[in-house]
Amino acid sequence: MGNCIICGASVDGHICSSHEEDVVFTFEGNRANQLKPGRYYEGSVDGFAEFGVFVDIGTSVTGLLHRSELDRRLDSLDWDSGDAVYVQVTDIRDNGNVDLGWSIRQRESDFRGKLIQTPEGDELPEEPEEPDEPDEPDEPDEPDEPDVEETEPVTAGGNAAAKQQVRTPDEGDATPATTESDATEEAPSEGEAEGSDETVDAVEETADTDDDGTDAATADETADTDDDAAEPGEQSQLARSTVDNVSELIGQVVRIEGEIVSIRQTSGPTVFEIRDETGVVEAAAFEEAGVRAYPDVDVDDVVRLEGEVERHHDEVQLETEVLTTLEAEDATAVSERMDAALDEQADPGSVDLLADHDAVAAVAGEIRDVATEIRRAVIQGRPVVVRHTATADGYVAGAAIERAVLPLVEAEHERQDAQYHFCERRPLDDTVYGMDAATDDVTDMLDARERHGEQLPLVVLVDLGSTLESREGYELLDVYGAECLVVDSGYPDEEVVDDLGGIVDPHLAGDVTDVTTTALAANVAAHVNDDVRDDLAHLPAVSYWQDTPTAYTDLASDAGYTAEETAELREAVGLEAFYQSYKDKRELITDILFEAADGLAGHVSEQFRTKLDREVETAQRNLSRRTAAGVDFAVLDADAFSNRFDFPPTELLLDALHREEGAETDAELVTLGLDEDELHVRSTSPIDVRDLGETVDAEVPEAGVSVVGGRDGHVEFLRGEREDVLNAAVTAIANSFA
Template sequence: TIPVYTVEMVEKKSTAVRLGELGTKVGRTVRIEGEIAQIKQTSGPTIFTIVDESGTENAAAFVEAGVRAYPEAELEDIVRIVGEVMMRNNQLQIEVDSLVLLAGEEAERVRDRIESALDRRAEPEDIPFLVESDVLERLKPEMRKVAKIIRKAVFSAQPIILRHHADADGICSAVAIEQAVTSLIRESGGDYDADYFLFKRAPSKAPFYEIEDITRDLDYALKDHARFGQKMPLIVLTDNGSTEEDLPSLKMAEIYELPVVVVDHHHPDEIVDQYLGGHVNPYHVGGDFGITAGMLGTEVARMINPSIEDVIRHFPAIAAVGDRSDAPERGRYLQVASDRFTEDDCKDIALALDYEQFWLRFNDGRELVKDILDIKGNNDRHRKLITLLVEGANMAIEDQMSASMPHVRQQTLTNGAELFLLDVEIHAHKFTFPPPGKTSGEVHDRLCRQHPDSPVVTIGFGPDFAVLRSRGVMMNIPRMVRELREEIPGGGISGGGHLVVGSIKFVEGMRQEVLKGLIEKISIVGAGM
C-alpha cells in the first residue's frame, strides 16, 4: 500500500505582542492581532497598516511584485499576523509570514479589547486653561468631547480634514489643532510621513462650509480610499460650521457617513447639531463671538496634545486682535503672549496672515504660515517676513482707502446711528488686497475714529452682496437675513456671520430693494455708545 499524506497549516501557540512593543523585538518573529486601518498596494509588496490598543505599524506582505497579497483581507477586518520585525528606512515594519482573518467571537474579543483601550487612550488630560474664563470653564466638557474624538481618529489611523475660515482667527485656530494632531500622529507610529497623508488643512473663503468645500474634500477622500485603501476621514470645522449656511455640506457629509465636529464662535443655529458629533460654541453657554475661534482652537489643541503648548500659546492673542475681540479674555491671552509678543506685534502677525492668505487663495501654505506664526524656531526669518508682509499689506490698504474714502455716503438713521455706504464694486480696486470684506472693515475703522461718540454702521456693497460692520448698534445679522429672505420674494437672499458683523448675498436685480430693507431693519434696533 502507498501511504497518503495530508498537509495542514499549523500555527505556533504564542502570546500576541502589542504594536507598541515592536521596537524591542527587531529581528524576532512575533504574532500580532489588530484591525486593518489601510491597505496600500505598491509596485512591490502590499502594505497593511495595523492598529491595536497601543499604536499603529505597517506589515508588508509579498507574493509577487505589484500583486495584491491576501486579497480576502479588507479595511477594518480583524487579523492575526505572524512575521519578522524589521527596520526599513529607519522605520519599523513586519515582514508577513502569514495573515489570518479572525471571525466570530475571536474577532469580537480583539475588537472590543482594541476599542475599549483606544477609548481610554483617547481620553484627553484634564489640564487648566491658559487663562481664567467662566465661559471656557462652562465649555470644557464639550471641548474635551471634541478633543477625544480627534485623538481617537489619530490612534485609529483615520484621516482628518480640517476646514477653517481663511482669516487670521481661523488660521490660528486651525494651525493650533494642526500642530497638536500632526505631532500626535508622529508619536503614534506608522509611516514616517503619515502626518502628511493622514491630515489635511484647507482654508474656506466663506465663514461657512460651502458645497465647493465638501465637494473637494469628498473628491480627495474617495480617491484616497479607492487608491490607497484609507478610511473615510473625520471632518473638523473651525471658525465655521455653526449656521444654516453649513447645512447642505453637512447633509452631504452625512450621506457618506463622515463624522463632523465643529469649533466655532459664529452665532449658532440649533438645526446643525443633528449632523455633528461635537460642537464647541461659546453661545451655547452664554458667551458670544468675543471668545474667538483661535482661543477655542488653541485650548482644544492643548487637550489633544499638551506637549505642544509652548509652540501655540501665543495664537489666542493673535486671533483676539485679528478678530477684534472685546472680551476680557483678550487681555488675558495678550498677557500670556507678552513674554514674546506685544499687542502691536500680534496685530502685525494677524495682518500678515490675512495678507498672505489672500495670495495663497485655497492653499494652506503649511510651512509659510509656520514662519509667520514663528513656530519653526527661526526668529530672524520671522521678523523679516512680518516686516515685509505688513509693509506690503499697509501699502495696499492705504492705496485702497485713498481710492474709496471720498466715495463714502453718510446718513443718520432714526435710532441715532450714523450709516455709511460704499459701493466697493465701482469705488475700490478689484481682484487685489484688500478684498471687499477687508476694505469695508478698514473704511469702518476710519469712520469710527472720525465719530468716536456715535454708533456707526458701515455697509460695503457690490452688485450682489453687502458686507456689514457695526459699533454700538444691537443688530442680529443672521436674523435680519432670515427676515429679509421671507419679506423680499425673488431676492435670492442668503448670508449671516456674527450678530453685528457679517455679509449678505442677493440677486443683482434686487439690490436696491434688499439694501433698502436692510437699512430699515438697522434703523429700528437699539443704538448707543
C-alpha cells in the same frame, strides 16, 4: 493588449490612464521629449541652486524641481547629491527643459506599481528571484533520538513569551518550542550520553528564567490566562506581542492582533497598516509582484497577523507569514480590548485652559470632548482634515490644531510621509461648509480610500460650519460615515448640533462674551497635544484686531511676544491668507507663527498695512453717508470704489473702515458694504443678519434675498435690485434700533 498592473483592466500596455499616477517609472530613454508629463519618475539629485534642485531622470535627461513646487523650504530638504528621489514631470518645454513637480511619495513602496519606460514602450521590471528553499534535513540515524534545539526567549512587552517559535523544515510554520516538561520527558541521544545531565539542566534553566531574570512561570501564567492566546490545537501558539515593542524583536516572529488601518499595493508586496491598542505598524505581504495579497482583507477588518520583524529604511516592518480575519467572539475580544485602550489614550484628562477667559471656560467640557475625538482619530489611523476660513482668525485657528496633530501623527505612524496622508489643513474661501466644499472632500476621501486604502477622515470645521447653511455638507459626509466636528465663535443654529460629532461654541452655553475662534481652537489644540501648549500661548492675542482680553496679552507677553509683535503676526497671516487662499501654505504659516523667521512677519505686515491703508483712504473718500432714526450709516460701493481682485477683500476692508469710522463718532454706527450681489454689515451694536434678511425679503420679494452664514453672515440678492435692497436694509436696521 494587456492588463493594468493595478486594477487588471484590459489596456494597450501595462497601465490604465486612471492609475498612471499610481506607478513610478524608471526612465531608460535618452531624450527629454520621450518623458511623459504627469508621470512620476525615479531620479537622483544632481545639484542645488538658489531657485531649486536639479534632478537626473535616467542617465541622459536632467530636470529642474523649482523651489515653488516644494512643500517646504529648499534649505530644509535633507537631500544630498546622488540621493534617489521621486518627482513628477509636469512639462517638457520646446527648448528641451524639463519642469518637475514635488512628490510626497519618496519611497518606491509608496507607489502601487513600478514600470520601466524605454524608447520602445513600457516594460515590467524583472521579477525578484525567489528565495532558495531551505535544504531538507538529513534523516536522523535513529527516529527515537530527537534533537534539542536551543532558542533564545522571544520577549513581548518586557516578559518572557510563554511559548517560543521553532521552524520545522517540513511545515515552515510556527510550532510550540520545547517546554520544560517536554525537555524532562525527552531522553538524550546516545551521542549525548556524556554530559547529558548538563544539557537537561541547561534547558531547564532556560525555561525557568529569561535574559533579565523574569520568572518564566509568570509568563506562562500570563499566556495561559490571556484571552487572546491561541487555543490548543491551533497551528500557531505564539504569545501575542504588541506594536509598541516589536522594534525590540528584530529578526523574531511575532503575532499581532488588531485592526487594518490602510492597504496599499506596490510593485512588489501589498503593505498593510495594522493598529492594535499600542500603536500602528506596517506589514508587507507578498503574493507575486504587483498582485494584491490577501484580497479578502479590507480596511477596518479585525485580524491576526504573524510575521517576522524586520527593519527597512530605518522603519520597522513585519514580513507577513499568516494573516487571518477574525470573526465573532475573537474579533469582539480584540475590538473591546482596543476600545478600552483607545478610550484611555484619547482622553486628554482634566481641562487646563490657556488663560482665564469666561467665554472659553463656559465650553471647557466641549473642548475636552472635541480634543478627545481628534486624538481618537489619530490613534485609529484616520486622517484629520481641518477646514477653515481664509481669514487671519481662520488660518491661525487651523494652524493651532495642525500644530497639535502633526507630532501625534508622526509618532503614531512609521511612514515618513504620514504627516501628508493623515493630517491636512484645507482653507475654504467661504463662510459656510456647503456642497461645493463637501463634494471636494468626499471626492478626495473616496480617492484616498481607493488608491491608498485609507480610512474615512475626521473633518474638523474651524471658524465656520455652525449654521444651517452647512447642514447639506454634513449630510453628504454622513452618507459615507465620515464624522464632522466644529470649532467656531460665531452664532450657531442649535438645529445642527445633533448632526455633528461635537461642537465648541460659547453661544450654545449662553456666553456671548467677545471671543475669537483662535482662542477656542488654541485651547482645543493644547488638550489634543499638551507637548505643544507653550507653542500656542501667543496665538489667541494674535487673533484679535482690537480689544484683546488682558488675559491673552499677558499670556503672549509671558511667551515673549509684545503687542507690536502679535500685531505683526496677525497682519502677516491676514495678507498671506488672501493670496493663494485655497492653499494651506504649511511651511510659510509655520515660519510666520512659530519659527520666528528673522524679519519675515515684519516684512509681510508692512505690505499688509501699505495695501490696506491705501484702500481705506480711497474708500473713505467715496463713502455714501446717511442718517435714519438717529443711526449713522456709512455705505461703501465696493464694486465701484475698491480693487476687487487685489488685497484687501471686501470683508477685511469693511472691518477696517468700520473701526476707523467708529473711532470718530460716539453715535450708533452701521457700516454697509455692497459687493456685487452681497450686502455685508458691520455695527457697533449686534445685528441679527438672518432677521435682517427676512425683513428685506418681505419688502423686496423680487430680489431673491437669502442669508449666508446665519446671524453673523451676509445678505445675498439679485444685482438688478441692489438699490431697493439697500434702502430696505437701512430702514430695517434703523427700525431695529428704535
